[in-house]
Amino acid sequence: MSAENQGFNTRAVHAGQAFEPRTGAVVPPVHFSSTYAQDGIGGLRDGYEYGRGTNPTRDALQEQLAALEGGSHAYSFSSGLAAEDSLIRALTRPGDHIVLGNDAYGGTYRLINRVLGDWGIGNTPVDMADLDAVRKAVAASKTRFVWVETPSNPLMKITDIAALAAIAHDAGALLVVDNTFASPYLQTPLALGADVVVHSTTKYIGGHSDVVGGAIVVNDAELAEKIGFVQFAVGAVSGPMDAFLTTRGLKTLGVRMDRHSDNGQAVAEWLLQRPEVEAVLYPGLPSHPGHELARKQMKKFGGMVSVQFKGGEAAARTVAENTQVFTLAESLGGIESLMNYPSEMTHASVKGTELAVPVNLIRLSCGIEDVEDLIADLERAFTFLE
Ligand SMILES: Cc1ncc(COP(=O)(O)O)c(C=O)c1O
Numbered sequence: 001m002s003a004e005n006q007g008f009n010t011r012a013v014h015a016g017q018a019f020e021p022r023t024g025a026v027v028p029p030v031h032f033s034s035t036y037a038q039d040g041i042g043g044l045r046d047g048y049e050y051g052r053g054t055n056p057t058r059d060a061l062q063e064q065l066a067a068l069e070g071g072s073h074a075y076s077f078s079s080g081l082a083a084e085d086s087l088i089r090a091l092t093r094p095g096d097h098i099v100l101g102n103d104a105y106g107g108t109y110r111l112i113n114r115v116l117g118d119w120g121i122g123n124t125p126v127d128m129a130d131l132d133a134v135r136k137a138v139a140a141s142k143t144r145f146v147w148v149e150t151p152s153n154p155l156m157k158i159t160d161i162a163a164l165a166a167i168a169h170d171a172g173a174l175l176v177v178d179n180t181f182a183s184p185y186l187q188t189p190l191a192l193g194a195d196v197v198v199h200s201t202t203k204y205i206g207g208h209s210d211v212v213g214g215a216i217v218v219n220d221a222e223l224a225e226k227i228g229f230v231q232f233a234v235g236a237v238s239g240p241m242d243a244f245l246t247t248r249g250l251k252t253l254g255v256r257m258d259r260h261s262d263n264g265q266a267v268a269e270w271l272l273q274r275p276e277v278e279a280v281l282y283p284g285l286p287s288h289p290g291h292e293l294a295r296k297q298m299k300k301f302g303g304m305v306s307v308q309f310k311g312g313e314a315a316a317r318t319v320a321e322n323t324q325v326f327t328l329a330e331s332l333g334g335i336e337s338l339m340n341y342p343s344e345m346t347h348a349s350v351k352g353t354e355l356a357v358p359v360n361l362i363r364l365s366c367g368i369e370d371v372e373d374l375i376a377d378l379e380r381a382f383t384f385l386e
Helices: 006-014 056-069 081-092 104-117 131-139 159-169 221-234 241-249 251-270 292-297 312-321 371-381
Strands: 073-077 097-102 122-126 145-150 173-177 196-200 213-220 278-283 304-309 339-342 361-365
Touching: 006 056, 056 073, 056 213, 056 241, 073 081, 073 097, 073 159, 073 221, 081 104, 081 196, 081 213, 097 104, 097 304, 104 122, 104 145, 122 251, 131 145, 131 159, 145 159, 145 304, 213 221, 221 241, 251 278, 251 304, 251 371, 278 339, 304 312, 312 339, 312 371
Parallel strands: 097 122, 097 145, 145 173, 173 196
Antiparallel strands: 073 213, 196 213, 278 304, 304 361, 339 361
């Protein structure tokens, strides 16, 4: 059976993971070598020359990522932001413009606005759910990328990937989807018309909060060649141990995402009936404005839930600081549940801008623990509210 016809979990376990031929070791060894012996000058074995350019452990991860996102090529980096930086350097030039979601991850906006802005890359933040506004913003400048996160971080907005791809392509631009929140198990943007997928593999793909990484996946040889060149020439690559840990996490992505989604749904439904809560932002709730669209373009709704409190900033801070199973920490997507207060933590860098996050909002990353314990933990934290 060819790999393309295999199910998601079979590809997750096997793509790029053939056993080692000499010993039969079922788990391919981690290759730490920074360089490779040559059989005479230029006599490379299987193309391996130097570790920044190629490494078998990184190659295995890249093959696995491409197989799961339905791309022809994947590139692995030392962080999500390193992947984004390399992508922008590879495919934009001074004078080009990026139209991005007005609730993009704060670090992405900081990179685009405060680092790459000085190198001549313009940007316009826009509400991606408002397709007319996107069309106008794209037409107003020399747009090279339309850049979207769906679900977005932390407002959980859902955007129509196929519609955005059409808008981008009509204007001669590319659609970049940050698929960190959904992961390829829940959503495959390339199949919906996107040109590029980026990931913080630190999150669901790694899945165990023990490795930082990023990835780019494309389905086009010309784009791949340009990205591959920058990966090699700039060198923000993942190291062998990071690549190995990411590969190991990725093998269980499907089973983890099923559990994250079940727990996310149950937690969102519990929050919805609490009188202290002003709004629950979770695409699995029929009341969410993007629910129908999410049902179309996602397999399930994931483990990320944002919640806003009637009691404002004080209530949000009280709950954030009084849980025991949910750990107050940056990041998301690990097997352990995490709690985040975005306006002072993950999104502090966009405070005071139009990307600022409401101060009465907390973001929950529901892990794979027993859901009764997650709900009991929240219930206990809620008792601290007046
Ligand atoms: C949606 C999203 N994209 C990109 C990033 C950046 O990834 P990294 O922290 O691995 O550099 C993050 C990090 O939180 C994120 O949440």
